[in-house]
Amino acid sequence: xxxxxxxxxxxxxxxxxxxxxxxxxxxxxxxxxxxxxxxxxxxxxxxxxxxxxxxxxxxxxxxxxxxxxxxxxxxxxxxxxxxxxxxxxxxxxxxxxxxxxxxxxxxxxxxxxxx
Amino acid sequence: xxxxxxxxxxxxxxxxxxxxxxxxxxxxxxxxxxxxxxxxxxxxxxxxxxxxxxxxxxxxxxxxxxxxxxxxxxxxxxxxxxxxxxxxxxxxxxxxxxxxxxxxxxxxxxx
Numbered sequence: 001x002x003x004x005x006x007x008x009x010x011x012x013x014x015x016x017x018x019x020x021x022x023x024x025x026x027x028x029x030x031x032x033x034x035x036x037x038x039x040x041x042x043x044x045x046x047x048x049x050x051x052x053x054x055x056x057x058x059x060x061x062x063x064x065x066x067x068x069x070x071x072x073x074x075x076x077x078x079x080x081x082x083x084x085x086x087x088x089x090x091x092x093x094x095x096x097x098x099x100x101x102x103x104x105x106x107x108x109x110x111x112x113x114x115x
Numbered sequence: 116x117x118x119x120x121x122x123x124x125x126x127x128x129x130x131x132x133x134x135x136x137x138x139x140x141x142x143x144x145x146x147x148x149x150x151x152x153x154x155x156x157x158x159x160x161x162x163x164x165x166x167x168x169x170x171x172x173x174x175x176x177x178x179x180x181x182x183x184x185x186x187x188x189x190x191x192x193x194x195x196x197x198x199x200x201x202x203x204x205x206x207x208x209x210x211x212x213x214x215x216x217x218x219x220x221x222x223x224x225x226x
Contacts, residue, residue: 004158035216042121042204043159043216056213090158103149104214106158 002027004093004107012113013081021076021110025093031055032074033094033104034066038087046089049074050096081114088112118142119207121217128224134192136220138205141186145207149214150179150190153202162203163190195224 005024013019025032034046045058049068063079072093078085088111092104120139128134138148147166151159165172165179165188172179178191192199205217 033214035214040218042117042218043206043214045213045215048213058213092158103161103164106151106160108156108158 004091004105006089006091006107006110008110009108010111010113012115014115015081015083017081019078019081019085019112021078021089021091021112023074023076023091023093023107025072025074025091026105029093029095029105030072031094031096031102032068032072033092034074034076035090035092036060036087037090037109038084043090047076078112083114086112086114117218118215119205119217121205121220123220124218125221126223128195128222130195130197130224130226132195132224134190134195134199134222134224136190136203136205136222137187138189138207138217139185139187140207140215142207142209142215143186144209145215146210147208148179148181148188149206149208150177151204151206151216153204153219159204192222195222197224197226200224 007022031050035043037043048056066076068074088109090109092106094102094104149164150162152162153159176193181188202219202221204219206214
């Protein structure tokens with residue numbers, strides 16, 4: 001069974017540009033989560049999508065946005081990139097049917113570098 | 116503000132030794148405490164998890180100890196092996212599928 005996949009593996013942008021990151025969940029999973037892993041800060045929760053709807057949002061500015069498509073894949077958009085947005089962006093998926101105990105399975109991440 | 120505090124930042128253990136990683140939290144609404152293991156170039160993978168109604172959970176060489184009154188929990192890796200060398204993250208969740216992660220512990224097991 002294929003795991004969570006993310007693309008691209010690496011992304012280099014300059015300040016002010018927009019970045020689009022993509023995630024395909026495990027087959028059968030309806031929930032998709034996005035996390036930012038910056039050096040020394042651990043993983044910070046960004047967004048949770050389930051059944052096409054945004055269910056929860058972490059403490060990030062509105063220029064971090066996303067969406068979930070009918071096939072449950074997801075896209076994370078980061079507008080007006082800043083140097084501190086450089087990080088590993090991780091996507092996770094889960095079955096989405098048991099909030100609070102639903103195991104999240106992570107993809108390998110997209111390394112975003114902002115120059 | 117870091118919701119889950121994790122220590123140490125790095126840990127070096129001899130093969131066969133016990134690795135201990137500690138986490139603490141303040142939010143009493145947290146009711147699910149997973150530990151994740153992350154190898155370089157990979158995403159985190161769930162290792163073991165506990166709920167606050169038990170004080171200990173063991174799976175093979177990995178044990179979580181949970182102290183509800185102290186709001187602390189720890190991961191013990193018995194008979195540590197070089198293959199255990201990875202970064203370990205504790206996390207906590209309060210039911211909104213919003214995991215709060217610790218800052219990670221880089222474990223190195225020396226042969």
